[in-house]
Amino acid sequence: FLPSLASALRQEAPQASLSNVSVDASQVAAALESRDIDMAIGILKPQHRGVRSQLLFKERYMAISSKDWSPTPRGRGRTLSPAQLAQANFVVVSPTATFHGSVEKMLAGMKLQDRILVRPRHFGAIAELAQNTDLLCIVPEMYARELSQRVQLQMWTIEDAPVYEVNLVWHSSTEQDSDQQWMRGVIERLFTRN
Numbered sequence: 001f002l003p004s005l006a007s008a009l010r011q012e013a014p015q016a017s018l019s020n021v022s023v024d025a026s027q028v029a030a031a032l033e034s035r036d037i038d039m040a041i042g043i044l045k046p047q048h049r050g051v052r053s054q055l056l057f058k059e060r061y062m063a064i065s066s067k068d069w070s071p072t073p074r075g076r077g078r079t080l081s082p083a084q085l086a087q088a089n090f091v092v093v094s095p096t097a098t099f100h101g102s103v104e105k106m107l108a109g110m111k112l113q114d115r116i117l118v119r120p121r122h123f124g125a126i127a128e129l130a131q132n133t134d135l136l137c138i139v140p141e142m143y144a145r146e147l148s149q150r151v152q153l154q155m156w157t158i159e160d161a162p163v164y165e166v167n168l169v170w171h172s173s174t175e176q177d178s179d180q181q182w183m184r185g186v187i188e189r190l191f192t193r194n
Helices: 002-012 025-033 102-109 123-132 141-148 178-191
Strands: 039-042 051-065 090-092 116-118 136-140 154-158 163-171
Touching: 002 178, 025 039, 025 051, 025 163, 039 178, 051 102, 051 123, 051 141, 051 178, 090 102, 090 123, 102 136, 123 136, 123 141, 136 141, 141 154, 163 178
Parallel strands: 090 116, 090 136
Antiparallel strands: 039 163, 051 136, 051 154, 051 163
C-alpha cells in the first residue's frame, strides 16, 4: 500500500506526512481509540464499539517461486494442490501487524505448518528468497502481482486457499474530521476493487 499511497500524497498533498506503524491486530481498536494511529488497513474484523470499517477488497494468498522451481508431483497449470504443497517448504513473512498469523493459520489448516522454514519479519527479503532458493514464498496476491512485474519469478495459485477481506478501519471519533475523511477517500480510491 505504501508506495501507491505515498505517490498519491506527493501529488495531491505534498506537505502531508505519513507514518507506517506496526500494530498487532488485537491492539488496533485500542490504538485507534487512543489516537496512536489514525486508521489501519488489513485483515481486520472490527467488533469494538466505536470502530468503523470499509471493505477495500478481498484477498487470497499465493505462492511465488524461482523460475526453476517446479512442484512435486508435477501438475498442470499454475495451481498447487495440497499434495504438491505437502512436498514443498515455505517462507512466510511474520510481521506483528494487521494480518499476522493468517498465512500460518491457512497452512495449519492444511497441516503444513511444520513445512515453514523461514520466517522473515518484513517483506524486503521475499524477492531474493523466491529467486534464489527452492522455497515457496506465501504472500498476498496483490503483493505477488506487483512483485512479478519487477522480478522474474513464478506465481502459483493455492488450491482451496481461503479468501480474506481487507478493510480500512478508523475510530468513530474521527468520522467528521475533514483531513481524516480526505485520507480515507484517497485510500478508498486507490485500493477499493471488486
